[in-house]
Each structure stands twice: as C-alpha cells, then as structure tokens.
Amino acid sequence: MSSQRVASFLLLLLAEYAAAHEAPPSSKKPNILYILLDDYGWADAGWHRPSNWTDLKTPNMDSLVQGGVDLDRHYAYKFCSPTRSAVQSGRNPIHVNVVNVDMGKHNASESLTGYAGIPPDMTGMAELMTKGGYETHAYGKWDAGMATHEQSPAGMGYQHSLFYFWHANDFWTMRTDPCTLSNGTSAQPVDLWDGDAPSNLVNDGGCSQSNQTGCTYEDELFTNRVMDAIINRDHEKPLFIFWAPHIVHVPLEVPTAYYDMFAGMQYSSYERRFYHAMTYYIDEAIGNVTQKIKDEGMWDDTLIVVHADNGGPIYAAGTAGANNYPLKGGKMSNWEGGIRVNAFAAGGFLPESVLGTKQDGMIAAWDWYATFAALAGINDPRDHRATAVGLPDIDSYNVWPLLSGQTAASPRHELVIGDADDPPNLPYSLGGSLGQTMVGGLIQGRFKVVRGNVSQSGWTGLLFPNSSASYNPSQSYQYCGNTTETGCMYDIYADPNEYTNIAEEHVELFQHMHARMDELQKGVLNPYRGDVDPAACDAAMNVYGGHWGPWLNKSTQTLHP
Numbered sequence: 001m002s003s004q005r006v007a008s009f010l011l012l013l014l015a016e017y018a019a020a021h022e023a024p025p026s027s028k029k030p031n032i033l034y035i036l037l038d039d040y041g042w043a044d045a046g047w048h049r050p051s052n053w054t055d056l057k058t059p060n061m062d063s064l065v066q067g068g069v070d071l072d073r074h075y076a077y078k079f080c081s082p083t084r085s086a087v088q089s090g091r092n093p094i095h096v097n098v099v100n101v102d103m104g105k106h107n108a109s110e111s112l113t114g115y116a117g118i119p120p121d122m123t124g125m126a127e128l129m130t131k132g133g134y135e136t137h138a139y140g141k142w143d144a145g146m147a148t149h150e151q152s153p154a155g156m157g158y159q160h161s162l163f164y165f166w167h168a169n170d171f172w173t174m175r176t177d178p179c180t181l182s183n184g185t186s187a188q189p190v191d192l193w194d195g196d197a198p199s200n201l202v203n204d205g206g207c208s209q210s211n212q213t214g215c216t217y218e219d220e221l222f223t224n225r226v227m228d229a230i231i232n233r234d235h236e237k238p239l240f241i242f243w244a245p246h247i248v249h250v251p252l253e254v255p256t257a258y259y260d261m262f263a264g265m266q267y268s269s270y271e272r273r274f275y276h277a278m279t280y281y282i283d284e285a286i287g288n289v290t291q292k293i294k295d296e297g298m299w300d301d302t303l304i305v306v307h308a309d310n311g312g313p314i315y316a317a318g319t320a321g322a323n324n325y326p327l328k329g330g331k332m333s334n335w336e337g338g339i340r341v342n343a344f345a346a347g348g349f350l351p352e353s354v355l356g357t358k359q360d361g362m363i364a365a366w367d368w369y370a371t372f373a374a375l376a377g378i379n380d381p382r383d384h385r386a387t388a389v390g391l392p393d394i395d396s397y398n399v400w401p402l403l404s405g406q407t408a409a410s411p412r413h414e415l416v417i418g419d420a421d422d423p424p425n426l427p428y429s430l431g432g433s434l435g436q437t438m439v440g441g442l443i444q445g446r447f448k449v450v451r452g453n454v455s456q457s458g459w460t461g462l463l464f465p466n467s468s469a470s471y472n473p474s475q476s477y478q479y480c481g482n483t484t485e486t487g488c489m490y491d492i493y494a495d496p497n498e499y500t501n502i503a504e505e506h507v508e509l510f511q512h513m514h515a516r517m518d519e520l521q522k523g524v525l526n527p528y529r530g531d532v533d534p535a536a537c538d539a540a541m542n543v544y545g546g547h548w549g550p551w552l553n554k555s556t557q558t559l560h561p
C-alpha cells in the first residue's frame with residue numbers, strides 16, 4: 001500500500017473515531033430529564049436490595065434501572081450544597097464550594113467569591129443548554145447560592161423555575177429556620193420562589209404533618225411543574241428539565257396515606273418508616289413523569305439521568321432514617337457510603353445495546369455538565385467568563401461515549417475527594433472556622449486513599465435504623481494520616497466496603513497518591529464567604545413579603561435591585 005493510501009486510510013480511521021465521540025447532530029438532540037435526589041441512601045434503592053426484600057418499595061426506579069444503565073461507580077460530594085454547586089457549575093467542589101453554610105452569608109470585601117454557593121461569575125449548566133437551543137426548567141431544591149440574582153436559577157440560565165433556595169424547608173409551610181433582622185428581632189421567612197419572584201403557591205397557615213387538610217405537599221408542587229413542562233413544551237425545541245425533589249431530606253414529612261402504607265415494617269423505627277414512605281412517594285412521582293413522557297410520544301428522544309447528591313444520612317437518631325448497607329459510612333463522611341451514590345440512566349435515546357447493563361466506569365456528578373453540553377452541540381464547554389476573572393475552569397468530562405457504549409473506558413481516571421477543615425457553625429467573627437477547602441482523599445483507578453479524622457467509620461445492618469439496635473455511627477471515627485503506618489488506603493473494586501486497609505502493602509503508590517493530593521491542594525478555591533448578613537433577612541421580610549430572595553447587586557455590592 002502506498003504512503004499516500006496509508007495516510008488516507010489513517011485519516012479515515014481518525015475521522016470515524018472522532019465521529020464516534022461527538023455528540024449526536026443537532027437534529028438528534030435529546031430531551032433531557034435530570035433528576036437529583038436528596039439524601040438517598042444506597043440500601044434504600046430497590047436495585048441494591050436482595051430480590052426477596054418486601055418492606056422497601058421502589059418499583060418504578062427498579063424498572064428504569066433494569067431497562068437502562070445502572071451507573072455503579074457514580075460519585076458525588078459528601079453533602080448537599082457542594083454537590084449542587086458542582087453539578088450546576090461543572091466543577092469539583094474544591095473549585096467551587098465545599099461547605100453547607102447559611103445562604104445569608106456575605107463578605108462585602110470580596111465581590112467574586114464572598115457568598116454561599118456558586119460564585120456569580122461562573123457559567124451555569126442551563127446557560128449552555130439554552131445556548132444549545134434547549135427550553136430549560138428547574139424545579140425543586142436549589143442550594144447553590146442566593147445573595148445575587150446571578151446565583152439564582154433564572155440568573156444561571158433556567159427559563160422556567162419553581163424552587164427553594166436553602167438546604168431545606170418545611171414540606172407544608174415552606175418556611176426555613178428563623179433569621180435575625182438588623183433591628184435584632186426574629187423572623188421566619190418562606191422559602192419558595194417562582195422564576196424571578198416569590199411564589200404564590202404557599203399553603204395557608206395551619207398546614208403541618210399533623211394537619212394536611214386542604215394543603216399541598218411541596219414535592220407535589222414540583223412534580224406538577226415537571227408534568228406541565230412536558231405537556232406544554234415548545235415542540236420546536238428539545239427540553240431540558242432539572243428536577244431536584246426535596247425528598248428524602250429532612251424534615252421527615254409525607255402525606256399520611258404514604259406513611260400509613262408502611263405501618264407493618266419489621267423492627268421499624270419511626271425514622272425508617274418515614275424514610276421508606278418518602279422514598280415510595282418520589283418513586284411513584286418518577287413513574288408518573290416517565291409515563292407522561294411516553295404518553296407524549298417523547299420516550300425515544302429522551303435521556304433520563306438520576307443520581308443522589310450524597311450518601312444517605314445515618315448520623316443522628318430522630319432526624320435521619322437512611323441506610324447505605326453494605327457500604328461504609330454515610331452522608332458527611334468520605335467513606336464510600338458518603339460519596340458513592342445511587343445512579344442510573346434510562347430513556348429511549350440510549351442505544352439498545354447498553355440497555356439492561358451495569359456500567360462500572362467512574363463518573364462524577366459534575367461530569368453531567370460537559371456531557372449535556374456535548375449533547376446540546378456545545379463544542380467548547382469551558383468557562384471563559386470565569387477564567388477571565390481568575391476563577392477555576394470546569395473539571396467536567398463528557399461521559400456520553402461511555403454511557404452509550406461507544407467506548408469501554410471512562411474518560412475519568414481520577415476523582416479528587418473534597419473536604420472542609422471544619423464546616424463553620426459559629427460566625428468567623430465569633431471564633432468560627434472559615435471552613436477551608438481541603439483535599440480529603442483521592443481515587444485513582446481501583447485505589448482510594450482518604451485522610452483526616454473521618455466520621456461514621458463503620459457499617460450499618462440491613463434493617464438500619466431499627467428499634468432493636470442503638471448503633472450511633474456519628475460516634476465512630478477513624479484517623480487517616482499521611483504515613484503508611486497511620487494512613488488509610490483501599491482497593492475499592494476488590495473491597496468496595498472498605499474493610500481492609502492496604503496502605504502498608506503499597507508504600508510507593510500510597511506516597512505517590514498523597515503527593516498528588518498535596519499538589520492538588522495548591523489549586524483549591526478557598527474563599528472567605530463572610531458572616532450572616534442581616535440585610536438578607538431584612539429583604540425577605542420588607543422587600544419580598546416574607547420570602548427569601550436575592551438581596552445584593554453583584555456589581556455594586558449594595559442592596560438589590
């Protein structure tokens with residue numbers, strides 16, 4: 001074969017390879033339903049339970065997993081706001097946010113990063129999807145910033161939204177914990193926002209878990225909006241819906257009919273009964289939305305991605321009823337039970353060849369940013385606006401070639417595990433920690449190292465929590481140091497439950513991974529987000545009629561608007 005023919009043949013191979021790794025052409029852009037479940041424990045997913053299990057009910061998600069792709073090595077941050085900041089910005093939390101802090105925090109001397117959540121100069125996922133021609137919707141929990149309009153769903157590219165700003169609110173009153181106004185008095189704002197204004201869908205006074213007559217459950221509001229988005233969509237555009245149910249985060253509240261369904265649970269604590277009832281509620285909602293997609297003739301052109309924001313909370317009796325069995329640890333912990341999360345993909349847009357499979361390639365929650373951008377036809381998802389002012393760029397990989405079976409290996413070979421030295425409780429001015437950004441662990445291939453004094457260093461049983469045992473994971477710590485004698489290292493493929501510490505068996509690799517963590521530490525985003533600003537509470541009560549909302553103008557750092 002001549003050199004010219006060889007060159008032509010090689011060019012043809014390269015062209016075929018490139019074509020296989022591109023997103024579908026613009027005419028084939030899928031509808032995307034992206035569901036982010038809150039505090040959903042590994043063992044509270046039916047597909048992670050024994051086949052004869054009866055008290056947990058997730059039939060709709062089980063069916064989607066069986067007919068889709070089980071994403072078995074999907075990782076997130078160990079708690080809420082950092083994962084949510086990560087998915088919307090396409091960044092590892094160490095480059096955007098590693099703390100759950102009061103949404104009213106503000107550092108007036110720092111216009112780039114002096115806020116809770118995502119810095120307002122970072123580009124949001126929905127901005128890229130809008131650029132790619134999508135109709136964009138966000139319904140449910142936000143928890144990624146509130147101080148400025150630019151940090152809200154509308155400011156980050158969502159054309160339609162109904163959501164709450166904070167980490168949690170009451171399912172019936174939609175109120176958060178009290179705040180303090182600048183005059184020293186206390187108030188308790190509603191947290192429910194509709195597009196660019198306070199929502200008028202808030203229940204009248206008197207609604208509660210014990211009084212549900214005439215009241216609407218918060219997750220019903222969000223589900224209804226998802227349904228409306230599907231029914232009333234613009235048929236000339238593909239649809240992108242970010243649906244982030246409140247369930248199964250605290251408070252433990254659910255319509256009575258669902259709670260009553262789980263009255264016969266064996267060895268049940270009331271926390272576990274609530275948790276299972278709430279899980280069944282959202283499973284049913286997902287089933288109804290999935291059926292609506294089919295009824296509308298959209299199934300063949302739709303991609304559904306579902307994952308949890310962190311492992312299930314197992315740390316506090318009376319507030320959490322999750323279970324991550326057989327994984328070690330849970331929410332607030334960097335063990336697998338805290339960061340390896342329930343995840344799957346479904347929908348008719350997936351190639352038939354991958355349906356019913358389990359994918360063990362590593363995926364991070366923030367990889368969906370680049371993946372969805374690629375499906376939207378965005379060739380360059382990098383955040384030039386952020387890098388222009390000195391903020392970190394995205395850390396996101398396009399995993400569509402892996403998900404669709406075009407490649408066998410994930411583009412992600414390394415996962416940097418974020419942490420905070422001490423998530424701040426007291427204001428800094430009163431001696432509280434800054435919550436400094438830390439690299440708390442690293443996964444490379446099959447090996448994982450963690451460091452620090454890691455909480456929840458133990459394992460729950462199949463029926464945790466229950467009325468016959470008193471194990472309190474929050475009291476169990478394991479110190480993981482920088483030497484092989486004190487360090488913590490695991491082969492998470494051979495030992496996914498992290499029973500056997502192999503640090504002393506792999507000295508060179510252990511040292512290499514810690515050196516890599518030290519190098520990564522130099523590039524973290526480590527802002528001082530300030531103290532709680534009374535102006536946030538003032539705006540809620542005096543500007544927005546008792547609702548939380550943005551209170552700062554980003555450009556002037558003065559009161560909004």
